[in-house]
Amino acid sequence: MRSFVLVLLMALLGGACAHTPQSTGLEGLRPVVEDFHKRIRWKDFRGAARHLVPERREAFLRARAELHDERDLTISDFEVLDAQLTADGMRAFVTTRLQWMRLPSPSEQTATVTEEYLYVQQEKTWQLERMLDGPFAGELP
Numbered sequence: 001m002r003s004f005v006l007v008l009l010m011a012l013l014g015g016a017c018a019h020t021p022q023s024t025g026l027e028g029l030r031p032v033v034e035d036f037h038k039r040i041r042w043k044d045f046r047g048a049a050r051h052l053v054p055e056r057r058e059a060f061l062r063a064r065a066e067l068h069d070e071r072d073l074t075i076s077d078f079e080v081l082d083a084q085l086t087a088d089g090m091r092a093f094v095t096t097r098l099q100w101m102r103l104p105s106p107s108e109q110t111a112t113v114t115e116e117y118l119y120v121q122q123e124k125t126w127q128l129e130r131m132l133d134g135p136f137a138g139e140l141p
Contacts, residue, residue, distance in 0.1 A: 025089045025126075029117060032126045033080055033094055040136075041075040053118060053127045056140060063139040072103040073135060081112070092117045092126065100135045113137075 032051055039048035045064045049057045067073070075098065082095040094115040101108045113134035117126045131140035 025085050025092060025119065026083055028119075029083060029092050029094070029126045032117070032128075033083070033096075033115070036128060037075075037078045037080070037096065037098075041078065043070050043073070045069065051126075051128050052140070053120075053129045056129070060136065060139045063136075067102070069102070069135075073100060074102075075100045075135070076108060090119045090121075092119070096134075098134045102135060109135075 036048050036051040039045070039051075045061060049060050052060055064070070064073075077097075077099040079097045080094060081097055084093050086092070094117060096113045096115060097110065098113050099108055099110045111133045114132045115128055116130040116132075118129050119125075120127055128140065131137055
């Protein structure tokens with residue numbers, strides 16, 4: 001009987017922890033990161049902007065229009081290299097290798113980009129706050 005109670009207690013505690021961003025953070029983060037990169041690769045900037053923190057969305061979309069990125073920017077490849085959570089599980093740093101070309105330059109550029117995501121508890125989702133280096137570094141400082 002005592003072992004049954006212990007097993008039941010462990011199951012209840014384990015279930016309670018399973019819903020925290022710390023324990024499910026990377027699993028929940030992965031689809032957001034992949035969707036963001038797929039959308040920028042296929043020039044769906046409005047769809048990509050939904051993954052940004054709200055205060056950066058307008059500036060991001062305005063920059064895409066001003067730079068004529070629908071026409072001039074080509075993301076040729078991306079590879080997610082690493083993802084790390086902070087101790088509180090509310091922030092994540094994702095390292096991605098991006099390859100892109102922005103006309104009029106004929107040269108493809110490659111950068112190892114650090115992206116900073118925040119976990120927004122009210123919406124139960126990850127949102128991109130900052131991107132260091134890469135084609136959007138100026139809009140997501």
